[in-house]
Amino acid sequence: xxxxxxxxxxxxxxxxxxxxxxxxxxxxxxxxxxxxxxxxxxxxxxxxxxxxxxxxxxxxxxxxxxxxxxxxxxxxxxxxxxxxxxxxxxxxxxxxxxxxxxxxxxxxxxxxxxxxxxxxxxxxxxxxxxxxxxxxxxxxxxxxxxxxxxxxxxxxxxxxxxxxxxxxxxxxxxxxxxxxxxxxxxxxxxxxxxxxxxxxxxxxxxxxxxxxxxxxxxxxxxxxxxxxxxxxxxxxxxxxxxxxxxxxxxxxxxxxxxxxxxxxxxxxxxxxxxxxxxxxxxxxxxxxxxxxxxx
Amino acid sequence: xxxxxxxxxxxxxxxxxxxxxxxxxxxxxxxxxxxxxxxxxxxxxxxxxxxxxxxxxxxxxxxxxxxxxxxxxxxxxxxxxxxxxxxxxxxxxxxxxxxxxxxxxxxxxxxxxxxxxxxxxxxxxxxxxxxxxxxxxxxxxxxxxxxxxxxxxxxxxxxxxxxxxxxxxxxxxxxxxxxxxxxxxxxxxxxxxxxxxxxxxxxxxxxxxxxxxxxxxxxxxxxxxxxxxxxxxxxxxxxxxxxxxxxxxxxxxxxxxxxxxxxxxxxxxxxxxxxxxxxxxxxxxxxxxxxxxxxxxxxxxxxxxxxxxxxxxxxxxxxxxxxxxxxxxxxxxxxxxxxxxxxxxxxxxxxxxxxxxxxxxxxxxxxxxxxxxxxxxxxxxxxxxxxxxxxxxxxxxxxxxxx
Numbered sequence: 001x002x003x004x005x006x007x008x009x010x011x012x013x014x015x016x017x018x019x020x021x022x023x024x025x026x027x028x029x030x031x032x033x034x035x036x037x038x039x040x041x042x043x044x045x046x047x048x049x050x051x052x053x054x055x056x057x058x059x060x061x062x063x064x065x066x067x068x069x070x071x072x073x074x075x076x077x078x079x080x081x082x083x084x085x086x087x088x089x090x091x092x093x094x095x096x097x098x099x100x101x102x103x104x105x106x107x108x109x110x111x112x113x114x115x116x117x118x119x120x121x122x123x124x125x126x127x128x129x130x131x132x133x134x135x136x137x138x139x140x141x142x143x144x145x146x147x148x149x150x151x152x153x154x155x156x157x158x159x160x161x162x163x164x165x166x167x168x169x170x171x172x173x174x175x176x177x178x179x180x181x182x183x184x185x186x187x188x189x190x191x192x193x194x195x196x197x198x199x200x201x202x203x204x205x206x207x208x209x210x211x212x213x214x215x216x217x218x219x220x221x222x223x224x225x226x227x228x229x230x231x232x233x234x235x236x237x238x239x240x241x242x243x244x245x246x247x248x249x250x251x252x253x254x255x256x257x258x259x260x261x262x263x264x265x266x267x268x269x270x271x272x273x274x275x276x277x278x279x280x281x282x283x284x285x286x287x288x289x290x291x292x293x294x295x
Numbered sequence: 296x297x298x299x300x301x302x303x304x305x306x307x308x309x310x311x312x313x314x315x316x317x318x319x320x321x322x323x324x325x326x327x328x329x330x331x332x333x334x335x336x337x338x339x340x341x342x343x344x345x346x347x348x349x350x351x352x353x354x355x356x357x358x359x360x361x362x363x364x365x366x367x368x369x370x371x372x373x374x375x376x377x378x379x380x381x382x383x384x385x386x387x388x389x390x391x392x393x394x395x396x397x398x399x400x401x402x403x404x405x406x407x408x409x410x411x412x413x414x415x416x417x418x419x420x421x422x423x424x425x426x427x428x429x430x431x432x433x434x435x436x437x438x439x440x441x442x443x444x445x446x447x448x449x450x451x452x453x454x455x456x457x458x459x460x461x462x463x464x465x466x467x468x469x470x471x472x473x474x475x476x477x478x479x480x481x482x483x484x485x486x487x488x489x490x491x492x493x494x495x496x497x498x499x500x501x502x503x504x505x506x507x508x509x510x511x512x513x514x515x516x517x518x519x520x521x522x523x524x525x526x527x528x529x530x531x532x533x534x535x536x537x538x539x540x541x542x543x544x545x546x547x548x549x550x551x552x553x554x555x556x557x558x559x560x561x562x563x564x565x566x567x568x569x570x571x572x573x574x575x576x577x578x579x580x581x582x583x584x585x586x587x588x589x590x591x592x593x594x595x596x597x598x599x600x601x602x603x604x605x606x607x608x609x610x611x612x613x614x615x616x617x618x619x620x621x622x623x624x625x626x627x628x629x630x631x632x633x634x635x636x637x638x639x640x641x642x643x644x645x646x647x648x649x650x651x652x653x654x655x656x657x658x659x660x661x662x663x664x665x666x667x668x669x670x671x672x673x674x675x676x677x678x679x680x681x682x683x684x685x686x687x688x689x690x691x692x693x694x695x696x697x698x
Contacts, residue, residue, distance in 0.1 A: 116337040127570060136544060261503035
């Protein structure tokens with residue numbers, strides 16, 4: 001029983017980070033409708049930025065969010081304007097080629113500038129743990145979870161209650177009608193991509209106290225984020241949040257009780273199952289969203 | 296019009312002169328150097344190449360081999376397919392009869408297969424998969440240890456040192472293996488199981504996991520349930536850090552015994568700080584070792600620093616340096632010939648006892664081309680350094696039981 005609770009806690013904690021990164025992808029995927037395979041590389045860049053701010057200026061990783069988040073927001077805007085916008089109307093294949101290429105380019109730039117080394121930050125709290133009734137909770141993982149939760153709630157309310165948020169949701173639901181209603185879709189694309197990149201960057205900042213950064217660190221996260229987004233449903237932030245937690249818990253339970261080697265297999269199995277049974281995702285926004293951008 | 300054709304002619308003549316002067320100018324001894332130098336294995340692939348490069352610079356300074364200077368034709372085996380096609384390119388297009396490399400076992404398996412098929416000599420300096428020298432290829436040689444040698448050193452250490460420390464018989468020592476689940480981790484784990492059997496050590500559980508994961512808590516939970524005396528960990532860089540960090544977070548309290556790879560890296564020590572103290576490891580010879588056992592090691596480190604302006608990152612460069620020097624000794628015997636039969640005769644005649652090279656390894660090739668005298672050493676992280684603790688001849692200090 002004790003082990004079960006421990007496993008559940010560990011799963012929820014890592015699931016929170018998955019959710020945060022997936023929320024970033026969902027904004028991009030849902031609003032801009034581009035399959036962004038370079039998503040993990042945004043995470044990687046944020047982690048490197050945080051790493052270097054710590055290494056060179058001794059800045060605390062959490063504090064560096066003040067610099068890293070705006071920087072990655074603008075990087076996202078730039079990507080949308082320079083890379084994505086010209087191929088916005090192209091076929092999905094074309095977009096996949098472009099973003100896979102972007103992903104490889106960013107990985108190799110990182111390799112050239114920062115080498116293949118595995119870099120980590122040393123903080124006083126990196127390995128500190130709380131112990132509650134024989135259940136161990138890693139402090140940086142707990143922080144990651146709580147910040148992820150808070151920022152997703154913030155985004156949820158932004159989308160629900162502000163004018164811009166409503167416009168973004170309108171685009172998710174029906175791009176053409178949104179355009180007809182006078183929403184400046186292209187401009188909001190820039191915002192969505194920027195926000196998506198910033199949320200992903202936040203995920204990177206929260207990861208780095210307990211995870212190493214290296215040029216290909218983002219690759220597994222791209223895949224996980226796609227699974228979570230499909231699972232939770234395109235455009236649904238609450239769905240993505242629950243999806244992220246679900247994947248985290250399934251991964252940890254599968255890893256502990258079946259085999260650590262199979263945990264990826266388990267959630268990819270779920271991914272296929274969802275695509276077969278409920279392609280619009282568990283909390284999908286209905287018609288059209290099940291196409292997950294592949295038109 | 297006329298002037299244009301003039302410039303074109305001049306350009307063409309210039310080009311011809313250039314291409315003609317290239318090969319003619321030097322009577323070079325060309326060797327292919329195949330390493331992963333971009334992509335995910337770039338870090339240690341590059342480090343390995345540096346070792347070979349230093350041996351090359353050193354011999355050229357001494358006048359080369361029989362007066363010919365040695366030139367590397369560098370190739371990047373960043374993935375298995377690239378290793379395969381680059382080996383083909385080196386042999387077919389560059390007309391090379393000799394390739395050295397290749398750090399990663401998967402790359403080596405692909406490239407050695409090409410070399411053997413085309414009857415070119417392949418000199419492996421760093422890949423440890425058993426199968427590299429187990430396929431009956433007559434032109435494949437390896438100077439470094441095999442995965443089985445790693446496991447054997449570990450098992451021997453557990454039986455002869457750890458068991459008495461725990462006041463147990465070797466057969467009572469319980470060992471768990473945690474390994475990353477690619478070819479590397481799986482084959483090393485398998486060979487440990489075989490080696491453990493030889494020494495009567497019982498392996499009570501095996502925990503494979505994916506190296507790129509960001510959470511290894513399931514592995515920790517399983518290990519806590521099994522409660523072995525020691526954990527054999529087979530890891531790359533980031534998962535080695537993660538495993539140790541989470542073991543500390545969950546207060547696992549079971550000694551970790553790394554198997555080269557990530558547990559030897561400086562970044563492993565940096566990431567863990569004082570939590571690294573006492574972690575055991577088996578690997579190629581590293582730098583904190585009895586210098587009487589490793590003649591030439593200090594000179595190598597000095598050369599490395601002078602050439603690359605930093606300290607060596609790991610023992611990979613040293614192993615490749617040692618192996619490349621052995622290769623040059625063989626080529627000195629054949630007077631630079633890479634004709635497979637002459638090369639084989641010279642290689643098999645090499646006979647150096649242990650403790651006579653910069654890695655402390657001896658040189659004696661078996662019929663399968665494997666160096667039989669390249670036993671890995673046991674090290675322990677002590678005071679931020681990876682210090683050799685076993686066997687006695689190579690040790691700088693005695694091992695202590697990790698807490």
